[in-house]
Amino acid sequence: MRSTIIVKIGTSSLTQPETGELALSTITSLAETLCQLRRESYNVILVSSGAVGFGCACLQLTERPKSISFKQAIASVGQVRLMRVYDDVFTTLQQPIAQVLLTRSDFIQRSRCLNVYNTLQELLSLGVVPVVNENDTVAVDELKFGDNDMLSALVASLVKAETLFLLTDVDSLYSADPRYVANAKPIPLISSMEELNALQIETGNSSSKWGTGGMMTKITAARIATTVGIRTVITEGCNPWNIVKILQGEAIGTHFAPHPEPKSARNHWIIYGLVPGCKLYLDCGAVTAITKNGKSLLAEGINTVEGVFDANDSVQLCNKYGTEIARGLVNYSSQELKKICGCCSDDITSILGYEGTETVIHRDNLILI
16 A cells, blocks of 8 residues: 655745746756655655745746735736646656645535545545645635645645655754854754754744745644654755655654654544634633533533634634633534523523534543643
C-alpha cells in the first residue's frame, strides 16, 4: 500500500524575492522530485501557494493587495498562471495533475469534508498529483485558513498522510530569526510540542513581501499534524530534492516527531473544524461538570450563545470570563439554543415545539482544551 506525503511550498520559494516573478528552476525541480516520489510508490499531494503573488507579477503590481475584493481579483488572475506553469512542467514529465481549490468551510461541514476526502482518494488512485490551494477568489475573511501551512496540515490529517513537508525560504527552524540574529542555531529535532514551548523560539516575522506565512504558521501546522501522528519536516524550498534525501534517512531540516498517542481523526476534526466566532458561554456549574466530572453539556448550563451555526457544527465552550475550556459538536442550531439556553432539559420539547435531545453536547463529542 502506498504511503501518502503532503508537500507544501510557499510563495517565497516559488518566486524571486525582488520581483515576484516565477522561480522556474525551483518549480521544475519540485515537479521532478514529486514525479520521482510517484515512481518510488508514494502518493503525493502538492499544496501550493502563489496565486496572489503570481497575479501581482502578471499585472506588474509593486505590492501585495490589502483589501479582500482586490486580493480575490488578483488571485483569480494568478491561479490561472500558476496552474498553467504546473501543467506545462508536469505534462513534460508525463505526470497528470489536478487542481483542487478549498476553503475553510470545506473542513467545517462534515459532509463537504468527506467529499474532499473522497475526491482526493480517487485522484490518488488514478495516479494523479492533486495541486491544492486555498480558493482565494471566493473565501470570505472569517473562513480563510490564514495561510496554506494550515491548509496543508488539515489536508494531511484528512488523508492520513505519513509525512508533511513544509518547504520555505530557510533550511530549518532556528532558535531565532537567522536574518537578524547572528548566533541563531538550527534545531534538527522537536520531540514534542512541550519541548518546543520550553525552547522559547523567537520566530519574528519571516514572511516574504509576496507571501502571507512565516515560521509561526509552520509551527502551528506542525502542531496540528503531529497531534494526529503525522511526522512534519521544515526544509528549504529552493532544494526540493531534499525531500527524497529526508525520506532516505538523511538529517536535513527540522523534524517534528509525531505524537506518541495521536488523536483520532474525528476528535481532530472537532478541534480544527471549528466554526469561527461561534461560542457558548457557560456558568460555573457547567464548567465544573465538564472539566472535573466528565459530564455532557446541558442547556441549563449555558448563559450566552454567540455566532451562527447549525446542528452538528463544532463550537467553542467558554467560561464566564471568555476563556475557552473545550470544543464540541452541538446537537442544536444557534437559533434553537438561544431559545433553550438556561432551561431545564425537561422543558426543551415544550419550548421548541418538538422533541429534542437531552444534551446540547454529549460527552463523546466534547474535547477539553
